Every structure is written in C-alpha cells, then in structure tokens.
Amino acid sequence: MSSDYKVPAIDNMVKIFHTLSVNASSGLTQNEISRQTGLNRSTVFRLLKGLHQYNLVSYDSSKKTYNLGHLLVYLGGKASExxxxxxxxxxxxxxxxxxxxxxxxxxxxxxxxxxxxxxxxxxxxxxxxxxxxxxxxxxxxxxxxxxxxxxxxxxxxxxxxxxxxxxxxxxxxxxxxxxxxxxxxxxxxxxxxxxxxxxxxxxxxxxxxxxxxxxxxxxxxxxxxxxxxxxxxxxxxxxxxxxxxxxxxxxxxxx
CATH class of the missing domain: 3.30.450.40 (GAF domain)
Structure with missing residues (x-):
C-alpha cells in the first residue's frame, strides 16, 4: 500500500487512542491529552467531542477526564475474531x-x-x-x-x-x-x-x-x-x- 494516502484527522485520532490506552487506569484531561500527543488544544477538543458522540471515548465529568469508550470493546472483540x-x-x-x-x-x-x-x-x-x-x-x-x-x-x-x-x-x-x-x-x-x-x-x-x-x-x-x-x-x-x-x-x- 502506498504511503501517500495520509489523513491528518485519522492520524490525530490514533494518537489520542494510543495516549488514552497508555493511561487507561487513570484517564486524562483534555490538556493532558494535548500535551502528550503534541496536538493543539482546539484540535483535541474537536476530536474528543466527535469521538465521545460515538462512544469511542468516555468522559468522567467528576474528574474531567477522558478514557477509552465502550464501543471499542465491541470493535475489539470483532478485531480479535x-x-x-x-x-x-x-x-x-x-x-x-x-x-x-x-x-x-x-x-x-x-x-x-x-x-x-x-x-x-x-x-x-x-x-x-x-x-x-x-x-x-x-x-x-x-x-x-x-x-x-x-x-x-x-x-x-x-x-x-x-x-x-x-x-x-x-x-x-x-x-x-x-x-x-x-x-x-x-x-x-x-x-x-x-x-x-x-x-x-x-x-x-x-x-x-x-x-x-x-x-x-x-x-x-x-x-x-x-x-x-x-x-x-x-x-x-x-x-x-x-x-x-x-x-x-x-x-x-x-x-
């Protein structure tokens, strides 16, 4: 597959998923995600809102932290198959x-x-x-x-x-x-x-x-x-x- 087909939004979402997976035990705030991924805060904010809408990330309002979402459990099961x-x-x-x-x-x-x-x-x-x-x-x-x-x-x-x-x-x-x-x-x-x-x-x-x-x-x-x-x-x-x-x-x- 050619390496020319690069979609920045997808690259950025993958960065977020990986960062959250490393910190799954505690979750991360928006600012922490921005710092660890190197993405600017507005990009992180926009992506997190979209991912949360589809349950790809979860949000703990009491801690103001994000984590991996429930839909990933289903998708992970299918991927395992x-x-x-x-x-x-x-x-x-x-x-x-x-x-x-x-x-x-x-x-x-x-x-x-x-x-x-x-x-x-x-x-x-x-x-x-x-x-x-x-x-x-x-x-x-x-x-x-x-x-x-x-x-x-x-x-x-x-x-x-x-x-x-x-x-x-x-x-x-x-x-x-x-x-x-x-x-x-x-x-x-x-x-x-x-x-x-x-x-x-x-x-x-x-x-x-x-x-x-x-x-x-x-x-x-x-x-x-x-x-x-x-x-x-x-x-x-x-x-x-x-x-x-x-x-x-x-x-x-x-x-």
Whole structure:
C-alpha cells in the first residue's frame, strides 16, 4: 500500500487512542491529552467531542477526564475474531525460536512511519528478550522496519526521509546517503539487519513475507542480544528465516 494516502484527522485520532490506552487506569484531561500527543488544544477538543458522540471515548465529568469508550470493546472483540487467523503463524514462530534459541516476531505496518508486533514466540532460554504484542517501533532503526521501507519506491523513501530521522542510539542511520545505501543492500540481499540502532545491546535480522501477488504483507524477524549475532549466526538465522518465510508463503498465503 502506498504511503501517500495520509489523513491528518485519522492520524490525530490514533494518537489520542494510543495516549488514552497508555493511561487507561487513570484517564486524562483534555490538556493532558494535548500535551502528550503534541496536538493543539482546539484540535483535541474537536476530536474528543466527535469521538465521545460515538462512544469511542468516555468522559468522567467528576474528574474531567477522558478514557477509552465502550464501543471499542465491541470493535475489539470483532478485531480479535479477525486476528485469530494469526494463530496460523504461531507454529512457524515456535519453530524459529526453537531452532535459533532467539525470540521470533511477526510484524505489520502501522501507519506510515511505524510497525506493530502482531505475533511472537519468545525464546525458551532463561536469558532472553521479552516483547509484547501491540508494541510499536519506528521503521528507520529496526531490521523489520527497514524491510518495510525497502519495499517502497525511491520517491516514497525520499518523502519519508524529508523529515529528520530520529537517532535512538549512536548507531542509528540518520544520514540520507548512508540510509539509501542500506536500503539498496536490503533489496539486493533480501533481508535486513539492525545493529543496536534502536537500543544498545539489541540487534535483529528480518525477512519479508509476500502474498501470491508479491505484495508485502508482513515482516518476520529474530530479536537477539548483539553479542550473539556473529557473522556465522547472521547466515544461520537468515537461512532459517528465509526458509520459513517461503514455507509460510506456500502453505498459508498461496490460496
């Protein structure tokens, strides 16, 4: 899907939903929502009124706070029915975790500049990386994110790079020329590596999963401690991921 179709009002509503979800135990005032989302107060006021009308947010008049609305419970239930299809991927993630001893994660695009974890299988080792379904990560500093970006046209990537890239660590690629060289390598090799670009001490290797029309659906990756990702392990993990992605394509996505 092209990243050109961006609707500011929808982007702003998603920001509000996420901010409320993080603060669901207490709720937030209008001013707090404005401050945490970075949206101006008039925009927040207008959106909250509309969302409240459809029970997408609730309002506590005694505390003057907003929270997630009752309609989201119904919609969440329906979404769970749809997302139950993701259970099909669990045996493959489990196999990857067993063969590599690392945490395996399935991701999908989230908006234009982020991805979201939609399925996982954590390593069975005592010393392992723990993740949560629903975690959101940037595209530019993660292995999975760079695979999503590599699937875009150069023009779309130029638009993405028109805004300054955030440096999460001193290893994050933020210079445009260097970043485009990285994208070129990913396209040629068919996989991406992140080396402490989002968080020091953590690295990852990611591969794409396409549908029968060669449209990118998901990105699957292994998350591990950087000291474990030797050159030998890169080759081993890459081969396991590519092999598994091919089997997923043949068995789950071919019809």
């Amino acid at each position: 749809v997302l139950s299809n993701l259970d099909r991927f669990q045996p493959y993630l489990l196999e990857i975790a067993k063969r590599t001893g690392q945490t395996a994660i399935l991701t999908q695009l989230y908006g234009h500049n982020e991805l979201i974890y939609i399925a996982k299988q954590e390593s069975m080792n005592d010393h392992r990386i723990n993740v949560n379904i629903g975690q959101i990560r940037p595209l530019n500093s993660t292995a999975a994110g760079k695979v999503f970006l590599a699937d875009r046209t150069d023009e779309e990537i130029d638009m993405y790079l028109s805004e300054d890239l955030k440096a999460y660590t001193n290893k994050t690629l933020v210079e445009k020329g260097v970043f485009m060289e990285e994208i070129k390598k990913i396209r040629e090799k068919g996989y991406a590596i992140s080396n402490e670009e989002f968080k020091l001490g953590l690295s990852g290797i990611a591969v794409p999963i396409y549908d029968q029309n060669q449209q990118l659906l998901f990105v699957m990756f292994i998350s591990c401690f950087s000291a474990q990702l030797t050159d030998v392990k890169v080759n081993e993990y890459r081969d396991i991921l590519i092999e598994t992605a091919n089997r997923i394509n043949e068995t789950l996505l071919s019809n």
